[in-house]
Amino acid sequence: MSIRLVGFDADDTLWRSEDYYRDAQAQFERIVAGYVDLDDAGDRMHAIEKRNLALFGYGAKGMTLSMLEAAVAITEARISAADMHSIIDLGKGLLRHPVELIPGIREAVADIATDFPVVLVTKGDLFHQEAKVRESGLADAFGRIEIVSEKDAATYARLFREFAVEPREFLMVGNSLRSDIVPVLALGGWGVHMPYHVTWAHEREAGGVPDPSRMREVAHACELPHAVRELHASAQSAFTSPNAR
Amino acid sequence: MSIRLVGFDADDTLWRSEDYYRDAQAQFERIVAGYVDLDDAGDRMHAIEKRNLALFGYGAKGMTLSMLEAAVAITEARISAADMHSIIDLGKGLLRHPVELIPGIREAVADIATDFPVVLVTKGDLFHQEAKVRESGLADAFGRIEIVSEKDAATYARLFREFAVEPREFLMVGNSLRSDIVPVLALGGWGVHMPYHVTWAHEREAGGVPDPSRMREVAHACELPHAVRELHASAQSAFTSPNAR
Numbered sequence: 001m002s003i004r005l006v007g008f009d010a011d012d013t014l015w016r017s018e019d020y021y022r023d024a025q026a027q028f029e030r031i032v033a034g035y036v037d038l039d040d041a042g043d044r045m046h047a048i049e050k051r052n053l054a055l056f057g058y059g060a061k062g063m064t065l066s067m068l069e070a071a072v073a074i075t076e077a078r079i080s081a082a083d084m085h086s087i088i089d090l091g092k093g094l095l096r097h098p099v100e101l102i103p104g105i106r107e108a109v110a111d112i113a114t115d116f117p118v119v120l121v122t123k124g125d126l127f128h129q130e131a132k133v134r135e136s137g138l139a140d141a142f143g144r145i146e147i148v149s150e151k152d153a154a155t156y157a158r159l160f161r162e163f164a165v166e167p168r169e170f171l172m173v174g175n176s177l178r179s180d181i182v183p184v185l186a187l188g189g190w191g192v193h194m195p196y197h198v199t200w201a202h203e204r205e206a207g208g209v210p211d212p213s214r215m216r217e218v219a220h221a222c223e224l225p226h227a228v229r230e231l232h233a234s235a236q237s238a239f240t241s242p243n244a245r
Numbered sequence: 246m247s248i249r250l251v252g253f254d255a256d257d258t259l260w261r262s263e264d265y266y267r268d269a270q271a272q273f274e275r276i277v278a279g280y281v282d283l284d285d286a287g288d289r290m291h292a293i294e295k296r297n298l299a300l301f302g303y304g305a306k307g308m309t310l311s312m313l314e315a316a317v318a319i320t321e322a323r324i325s326a327a328d329m330h331s332i333i334d335l336g337k338g339l340l341r342h343p344v345e346l347i348p349g350i351r352e353a354v355a356d357i358a359t360d361f362p363v364v365l366v367t368k369g370d371l372f373h374q375e376a377k378v379r380e381s382g383l384a385d386a387f388g389r390i391e392i393v394s395e396k397d398a399a400t401y402a403r404l405f406r407e408f409a410v411e412p413r414e415f416l417m418v419g420n421s422l423r424s425d426i427v428p429v430l431a432l433g434g435w436g437v438h439m440p441y442h443v444t445w446a447h448e449r450e451a452g453g454v455p456d457p458s459r460m461r462e463v464a465h466a467c468e469l470p471h472a473v474r475e476l477h478a479s480a481q482s483a484f485t486s487p488n489a490r
Contacts, residue, residue, distance in 0.1 A: 057371070065309060080326075
């Protein structure tokens with residue numbers, strides 16, 4: 001038995017994303033700072049955003065609506081329509097920013113794709129993610145692009161059925177332990193964790209890694225092909241050892 | 246040759262949707278009427294919504310952001326934060342309303358599913374559409390659920406490849422000529438049009454039906470099974486007549 005399919009996360013794995021959200025949040029805080037003197041405007045915004053996730057799902061449009069709602073709450077409804085419009089424009093900026101690939105990722109995907117079929121598995125807003133995939137120039141590298149509403153064990157289990165692979169034949173590459181690594185390892189798959197320099201607070205709530213021996217961590221995309229092949233070798237030896245037969 | 250797969254649209258075909266959007270728009274117009282005396286507030290909102298479609302895609306979150314932007318523009322930035330918050334709540338109401346099935350559709354889907362595999366093909370917000378599918382109780386009837394960002398000929402052609410069917414083996418059921426019927430007929434497939442009592446202005450911009458003989462129109466869901474079987478018979482005779490061999 002060996003790895004037969006490699007999945008890649010998109011935001012902060014193929015291209016920069018969280019920086020833009022951080023920047024929008026900083027601008028949001030500057031706008032509301034014109035009304036109230038608060039240290040915790042960012043935390044209050046994050047609390048509203050988190051509460052709204054169950055209704056809005058992930059993505060820039062939901063975040064923008066949460067910023068607007070938070071702006072009204074934080075300023076006790078004193079914020080001007082012009083400043084509300086500026087917050088809408090922050091959201092539009094998130095949807096419009098050019099796609100900037102992570103250094104070395106194009107080459108890493110191409111290298112891995114010579115040995116394994118690769119698929120893209122990303123969560124969030126369908127329309128925005130499709131636009132970024134198109135703009136990235138990487139769409140042709142991926143045999144399949146799956147945009148899902150949540151990346152948990154149930155979603156990966158469904159994808160494995162659709163992809164017709166066993167969990168132990170699947171390896172996921174991504175920056176989020178919570179969304180890319182932990183659920184795949186929990187199902188018996190493999191993971192390569194490539195942390196991004198900033199991580200959304202929501203994604204930091206990961207819990208423990210279930211089976212660290214099935215995971216590698218790399219600092220740079222150029223290390224990805226080696227890490228994938230190393231885990232592939234582990235997968236082969238695990239399932240050809242006498243005890244596993 | 247015959248029909249091997251039947252697709253169903255979701256909004257306004259399986260369950261009511263446009264009514265809720267109409268209602269939200271009417272409430273939006275009442276809010277801005279507190280600031281300006283305009284006959285065309287709805288048209289101005291629709292123009293902004295249409296311009297934003299290329300950035301936001303379809304769905305309640307994008308519509309809500311467009312209403313907020315339109316409210317600032319129409320009131321010349323005089324709208325209060327409290328009224329902006331009310332507009333956000335209109336959007337949340339759109340995402341929260343209970344799923345109300347079209348009368349007779351559950352039985353029609355079950356009937357058609359005895360003879361044909363059925364798939365759901367819907368556009369719009371991934372998170373919201375998944376929630377509605379879950380809540381509808383119809384998820385089990387559909388072998389596959391495809392949520393796409395646009396329902397045009399290119400999307401249907403991609404789906405036919407994924408479903409491994411020829412266009413002439415596919416029949417689509419839906420309320421929108423523009424999104425459900427015209428592109429499928431243009432590719433050589435079949436369609437059953439079931440108009441809803443109201444149609445979003447955007448969906449009314451359909452152009453002509455390319456081949457009306459490959460389409461039936463029904464007024465009520467209870468007529469769907471007969472219409473599908475009638476077109477299936479047409480498909481069979483078309484491809485078993487001597488000239489078509």
